[in-house]
Amino acid sequence: MKYLTLLLLAVVFMGTVGVSSPAVAQDCDTEISERRTRYDFDVTFNWSRRLVQVEQTVNYRNEFDEPLTELVFHSEPHRLSRVNTMTFYNAYEGEDTVLPGVTIEEMRMTVPLITPIEPGCDAQVRLVYDINMSELDEERNPLGWLAYTPSQINIAHWFPVIALYNHETPGQWYTTERHFIGEQAVTEPADMHAVIRVENAPENVVFVAPGAVEEIEPHVWDITFNGGRDLGMSFSTIYVKSEQQVGDVTVEMYALATTYRGSVERALEDAAQALALYEEIYGEYPWDRFVIAEGAFPDGLELSGMVFVSTDWFIGWNGNNVHWLTVITVHEVAHQWFYALIANDQSLYPYLDEALATYSELLYYEHYYPTMVEDWWQFRIRAYGVGTDPVDSTVHDYTNWRPYINTVYFRGVEMLHEIRQVLGDELFMRWLSDYVEANRDGVATPQTFWGAMSGFSYASTADLRLQYLNNPDPLAE
Numbered sequence: 001m002k003y004l005t006l007l008l009l010a011v012v013f014m015g016t017v018g019v020s021s022p023a024v025a026q027d028c029d030t031e032i033s034e035r036r037t038r039y040d041f042d043v044t045f046n047w048s049r050r051l052v053q054v055e056q057t058v059n060y061r062n063e064f065d066e067p068l069t070e071l072v073f074h075s076e077p078h079r080l081s082r083v084n085t086m087t088f089y090n091a092y093e094g095e096d097t098v099l100p101g102v103t104i105e106e107m108r109m110t111v112p113l114i115t116p117i118e119p120g121c122d123a124q125v126r127l128v129y130d131i132n133m134s135e136l137d138e139e140r141n142p143l144g145w146l147a148y149t150p151s152q153i154n155i156a157h158w159f160p161v162i163a164l165y166n167h168e169t170p171g172q173w174y175t176t177e178r179h180f181i182g183e184q185a186v187t188e189p190a191d192m193h194a195v196i197r198v199e200n201a202p203e204n205v206v207f208v209a210p211g212a213v214e215e216i217e218p219h220v221w222d223i224t225f226n227g228g229r230d231l232g233m234s235f236s237t238i239y240v241k242s243e244q245q246v247g248d249v250t251v252e253m254y255a256l257a258t259t260y261r262g263s264v265e266r267a268l269e270d271a272a273q274a275l276a277l278y279e280e281i282y283g284e285y286p287w288d289r290f291v292i293a294e295g296a297f298p299d300g301l302e303l304s305g306m307v308f309v310s311t312d313w314f315i316g317w318n319g320n321n322v323h324w325l326t327v328i329t330v331h332e333v334a335h336q337w338f339y340a341l342i343a344n345d346q347s348l349y350p351y352l353d354e355a356l357a358t359y360s361e362l363l364y365y366e367h368y369y370p371t372m373v374e375d376w377w378q379f380r381i382r383a384y385g386v387g388t389d390p391v392d393s394t395v396h397d398y399t400n401w402r403p404y405i406n407t408v409y410f411r412g413v414e415m416l417h418e419i420r421q422v423l424g425d426e427l428f429m430r431w432l433s434d435y436v437e438a439n440r441d442g443v444a445t446p447q448t449f450w451g452a453m454s455g456f457s458y459a460s461t462a463d464l465r466l467q468y469l470n471n472p473d474p475l476a477e
């Protein structure tokens with residue numbers, strides 16, 4: 001009896017193994033990361049040579065119906081044409097099989113595979129390249145987030161990110177075209193791990209990055225950052241850190257020690273307030289830390305879990321509540337939802353993040369400084385004039401920043417505000433929070449943005465869409 005049971009179990013067990021073994025043999029059932037894309041970086045940064053040597057292992061899971069014969073990347077370092085930011089050496093499959101035929105055209109890097117990735121399978125490709133840092137320079141390298149200055153070294157948007165497959169055209173990889181106005185990346189969230197070794201660094205260097213960061217040896221940092229769309233890093237020997245807690249999130253400020261007069265405390269407070277408000281309106285912020293670094297370059301920049309706010313705004317702060325320091329700080333905080341949590345095609349539909357981030361500034365003032373709302377309209381919007389082009393213009397429609405911002409940001413704000421008047425506060429705010437909920441971790445489009453409205457709201461805003469948009473009926477397509 002006992003023997004028979006064992007025998008039966010053995011037969012059942014063998015049968016199970018027999019059925020599933022082909023998939024196991026292809027190693028396709030192993031989820032290497034929660035997300036489709038995972039990046040593992042082994043980075044050596046030579047401080048004195050300003051040289052970043054990178055081995056980037058990309059793990060990509062084919063969640064589509066057909067085999068993939070190539071991987072395509074958006075390479076932001078190739079955005080600069082006057083400095084040679086990236087020296088690319090090789091792409092490898094497996095341990096050391098060189099993949100021939102890698103091409104880089106503008107910002108599109110194509111890596112042909114020897115072994116196609118079958119549906120449901122993970123593949124690993126290793127990219128080996130250098131990032132040659134250059135000094136911030138208006139002519140040659142105006143991108144302060146991928147440059148060094150006398151006070152800091154900023155290494156952001158420094159690696160090729162996997163492009164979108166099946167996005168605009170079925171069966172095609174989608175990348176955007178290089179342009180010097182606005183931003184162009186459109187990416188998926190990824191799980192990331194990096195080890196950053198810094199050679200020849202001064203003793204007192206401070207390292208800034210999002211996620212879980214640990215100095216595992218002197219000048220060797222280990223970063224785990226899951227769900228980001230980029231991985232920003234910054235070094236300085238004069239960063240002064242301060243922090244504030246917002247629920248479960250630690251808001252950290254890294255200010256350059258040259259900054260005075262209470263502006264650092266002020267920006268930290270603004271960021272903490274904005275984060276609390278936007279969590280209430282748009283839903284949970286996805287990480288444990290939110291990092292603000294003072295950037296010794298103009299304006300500011302949104303990254304995942306991290307932002308830069310320009311030195312200009314810290315130094316120029318005059319104590320007023322409506323000032324660039326607060327406006328830009330809370331704007332960059334809002335990008336944690338409208339860029340980091342929800343991506344969009346920043347090239348073709350920049351209003352989906354910029355108009356919403358700018359409108360979020362207004363929501364901040366309404367909540368914390370209701371008596372200053374008019375001042376915000378005057379200071380931020382009216383002083384520059386509102387553009388007359390369609391709000392859904394692309395970055396390629398512009399050759400100057402001012403008309404681009406006046407239309408996409410400011411006329412975008414006017415459109416949203418008029419929609420709010422038509423729908424009323426409750427339906428308007430529900431639209432925005434439903435939009436965030438439905439597009440979390442995804443890539444939004446005009447269809448998903450307007451599709452987050454109820455049918456009633458969509459119908460009631462038809463006239464406004466006709467007035468403000470090139471494509472007034474995105475849901476009709």
Ligand SMILES: [Zn+2]
Nearest residue numbers: 331335354357
């Ligand atoms: Zn912005």
